[in-house]
Amino acid sequence: MTDNFWKDKYPVGIASEIDPDTYPNIQSVLRQSCQRFADKPAFSNLGKTLTYGELYRLSGDFAAYLQQHTDLQPGDRIAVQLPNVLQYPVVVFGALRAGLMVVNTNPLYTARELEHQFNDAGAKALVCLANMAHLAEQVLPRTGLKTVIVTEVGDMLPPLKRLLVNAVVKHVKKMVPAYDLPSAVSFTRAMALGRGKAVREAEPDREEVAVLQYTGGTTGVAKGAMLTHRNLIANMLQCKVLMGSNLNEGSEVVIAPLPLYHIYAFTFHCMAMMQCGNHNILITNPRDLPAFIKDLGQYRFTGFVGLNTLFVALCNNDSFRKLDFSALKVTISGGMALQRATAERWEQVTGCPVCEGYGLTETSPVASVNPIQRIQIGTIGIPAPSTLFKVIDDEGRELALGEIGELCVQGPQVMKGYWQRPGDTAEVLDAEGWLKTGDIGLIQEDGYIRIVDRKKDMILVSGFNVYPNELEDVLATLPEVLQGAAIGVPDERSGEAIKLFVVTRPGKSLTREQVMKHMHDNLTGYKRPKVVEFRDSLPTTNVGKILRRELRDEELRKAGLK
Structure with a gap:
């Protein structure tokens, strides 16, 4: 599709283009916002609020510590393995101000997954x-980590509350396994050492990488998507334009239950809402619904960012349905497909429609969105401003409107490539900047895009990509296993759940419990199977490749969905 095709598809008030070079780098965005909105609340968590002025001061203290008390140099990678706590924006913006490259790291990763990511x-x-921290202790000798900073949940709270919260987490809830990291520095010590010290403000070029965001991409093993300052700024501006006049600067209160280490929440809360001077309410553990809903009751929130499984859980909760939603004007869904029934239920409960978007880690992540003025449930909306979509066949030829093929996207938010993987980059990104998404879809005549299937075998569990190759590699390390296959099966709660098919070696025995324990020990929670089925054989091609699609089709038929 040409530029002209898309230009008249945007509702009145939404520009079809943005200028991705508005800011030279993320530091510039942060500096301007923190000056302009210095007294406005930026992030709140566990009853404590940081203003934009405080965020700038504290991120400066952390940057100064990194520059003056470690051997880290501009361009070095710093892994940030934190849930939604106030330390997260302080650390990330401090690291960027010191010129480091942020590597967002899932706090739920196992030692095996951490070792791969840190070394890669x-x-x-x-x-x-x-x-x-006990996992960091396990992998430290096998990685290049030289500096380890450990923080506790309550470290950003006032002194007495900090002691109380940290003591409860450690001694009452028993949530801190014993660890021994003699060379580690506490976060509170690092902040004290950097307090008030001068920062040599990094001023990276807009094409330099700001964040390495790990993903399975459209194939296999976890790879680092190189997201530049320009990529993230472009997506920040695109999100702002798509919100149109629905979100005002410096006055919105937006709920942030999705993990900031995930690119969806990172770009929206730490970039778009930060640039607008809005107030982000960080929810550390959204699975604790009573505590989550208690937090919601303390704010007249105007925006909510979530995904299908979270909307379902909340709408089924009596306490949530009793909240005051009179101020809520924007709800955004992404990360996984939004079901029509869920969207209708959310609007019924809250009075606010849901805007579904679509994106990939490789697109920073927003590629398309349903504009709030013109939502079309069942589609992923129209392209973000300055973004083009096309559909291609297996030979790479562009297809006409309404024809089904692989979706490709081009825009200033498309990644630079995969970190140190030129071959993998070339497979998905061409010389003109077109990214193959791995999703099968079509473009309607009205410009709205619809996804109809997934080209690859990726499994989507609660918005997280799970790649069968990784699961099957872990399964194969069990000596009793001859063949294994992992597929996604429909699941009301998480969208898809993981099912393993296992063929044991002749004369060997294996139980479901042994398989589950092995997968539990080697994979983070959302990658663990829910179902294990033992078989005598699996369907394969004539060269022995397991046909996962046949297994999926069989499961869909069993569920009456095919």
Whole structure:
């Protein structure tokens, strides 16, 4: 589709283009916002609020510590393994101000997954929560990490509350396994050492990489998507334009239950809402619904960012349905497909329609959105401003409107490539900047885009990509396993759940419990199977490749969905 095709598809008030070079780098965005909105609340968590002025001061203290008390140099990678706590924006913006490259790291990763990511990224520093410091201890000798900073949940709270919260987490809830990291520095110590010290403000070029965001991409093993300052700024501006006049600067209160280490929440809350001077309410553990809903009751929130599974859980909760939604004007869904029934239920409960968007880690992540003025449930909306979509066949030829093929996207938010993987980059990104998404879809005549299937075998669990290759590799390390296959099966709660098919070696025996324990020990929660089925054989091609699609089709037929 040409530029002209898309230009008249945007509702009145939404520009079809943005200028991705509005700011030279993320530091510039942060500096301007923190000056302009200095007294406005930026982030709140556990009853404590940081203003934009405080965020700038504290991120400066952390940057100064990194520059004056470590050997880290501009361009070095720092892994940030934190949930939604106030330390997260302080650490990330501090690291960027010091010129480091941020490597967002899932706090739920196992030691095996951490070791791969730290070594692949060449990370030299790690900031982690005490709750998972025992895993850092395990992998430290096998990585290049030189600096480890450990923080506790309550470290940003006033002194007495900090002691109380940290003591409860450690001694009452028993959530901090014992660890021994004699060379580690506490976050509070690092902040004290940097307090008030001068920062040599990094001024990177807009094409330099700001964040390494790990993903399975459209194929296999976890790879680092190189997201530049320009990529993230472009997507920030695109999000702002798509919100139109629905969100005002410096006055919105937006709920942030999705993890900031995930690119969806990172770009929206730490970039778009930060640039607008809005107030982000960080929810550390959205699975604790009573505590989550209690937090919601304290704010007249105007925006909510979530995904299908979270909307379902909340709408089924009596306490949530009793909240005051009179101020809520924007609800955004992404990360996984939004079901029509869920969207209708959310609007019924809250009075606010849901805007569904679509994106990939490789697109920073927003590629398309349903504009709030013109929502079309069942589609992923229209392209973000300055973004083009096309559909291609297996030979790479562009298809006409309404024809089904692989979706491709081009725009200033498309990644630079995969970190140190030129071959993998060339498979998905061409010389003109077109990214193959791996999703099968079509473009309607009205410009709205619809996804109809997934080209690859990726499984989507609660908005997280899970790649069968990784699961099957882990399964194959069990000596009793001859063949294994992992597929996604429909699941009301998480969209898809993981099912393993296992063929054991002749004369060997294996139980479901042994398989589940092995997968539990080697994979983070959302990658663990829910169902294990033992078989005598699996369907394969004539060269022995397992046909996952046949297994999926069989499961869909069983569920009456095919």
